Amino acid sequence: MEVQRIAFAPLLIALGGERLSRVAEETELAVRPRTTRRSLVSLRGVAERWSLLLAFLGAIVFFAVARTDTFLTLDNARAILDDTSVLVVLAVGVTAVLVIGEFDLSVGFVVGFAAAAGVGAMAFNGWPVWAAVALSLAVGGMAGLANGVAVAYVRIPSFVATLAIGSIAAAVELAITRTSIFEGIPPSYLDIALKRVGTIPLRAIIAAVVVLLFLLILRGTVFGRHASSIGDNPAAATLAGVPVARVRVVVFVLAGLAAGLAAVLVTSSAGSYYPNLGTGYLLPAYAAAFLGLSLGSGLRFNVLGSYLGVLLLGTVTTGLTMMNQPSWVAALVQGIVLIAAVAGIAIRRRDVLGR
DSSP: HHHHHHHHHHHHHHHHHHHHHHHHHHHHHHHHHHHHHHHHHHEEEEEHHHHHHHHHHHHHHHHHHHHHTSSSSSSHHHHHHTTTTHHHHHHHHHHHHHHHOOOOOOHHHHHHHHHHHHHHHHHHHHHHHHHHHHHHHHHHHHHHHHHHHHHTTTOOOOOHHHHHHHHHHHHHHHHHHTOOOBBBOOOHHHHHHHHHEETTTTHHHHHHHHHHHHHHHHHHHHHHHHHHHHHHHHHHHHHHOOHHHHHHHHHHHHHHEEEEEHHHHHHHHTTTOOTTTTTTGGGHHHHHHHHHHTTTSSSOOOHHHHHHHHHHHHHHHHHHHHHHHHHHHHHHHHHHHHHHHHHHHHHHHHHHHHH
């Protein structure tokens, strides 16, 4: 028996090796789809997290190829930074309001109101430039205070409250201006738009400073953490001792101040005031803010994302202009971008929640 067992030993080893190799092959086949699936999920996560940056780079490449001689130049880059400065300031203010889970639909009207007040004070009353700028900021801040009080203390939904305040601001603007165009602005006021620091336009620098200031407030202070907690869960924030009403009022005031500063930037560039000059900024500001949600993995409104969203919209608008497209195409693209951004965010949130 021992001799037979020894004789069959090579056959048993061969059969055992074949079985082991078959088990190894089956294990490899089972692991390979899982590994492939993980890599696909990882690639999807990277694409979702950096989709805004990829879209921005894609737009640059597209228009650089379409307009090789004119688009990819330093002069055009400076022009885009200068042209988007007003929208950057407004989008940052809107982002702060969105962080606390509210909306401000009055920003466009407040820009017009603040512009009429500041330019009118210079043109008709001979106010100095610094006083006119301070007046524009004060008008924006007061409008923001009215929004904050209506939302935080009177408990009016922000959609309704800010739309009503915006309507009042538009009415007061028309009462002041009577649909007139104000000119005769002092040259020193126009220097805000014309002056450069080195080779960079002053308005672009002002917009960048506002971005950094709001970034510091919202990301580096206790106030910013309180604002984020209110946006996540107002009831839990109240139980945790966060002064919810006060934080909401301050955020709306900051958005109003941003609108007042935007009024200064736009009128200094135009060299005059004209009726309803701020209403066209509302949709692009919110489009940029919602585009900013796609930057990073947290699905949170953030200042840097809004800034990059404004630059994307400005790049697309400038590129379409260079391609001799009619002006309505830019507005159409902004609307499509807003819908696509919100739809993408809804899909990502549904995937996160597993619904």
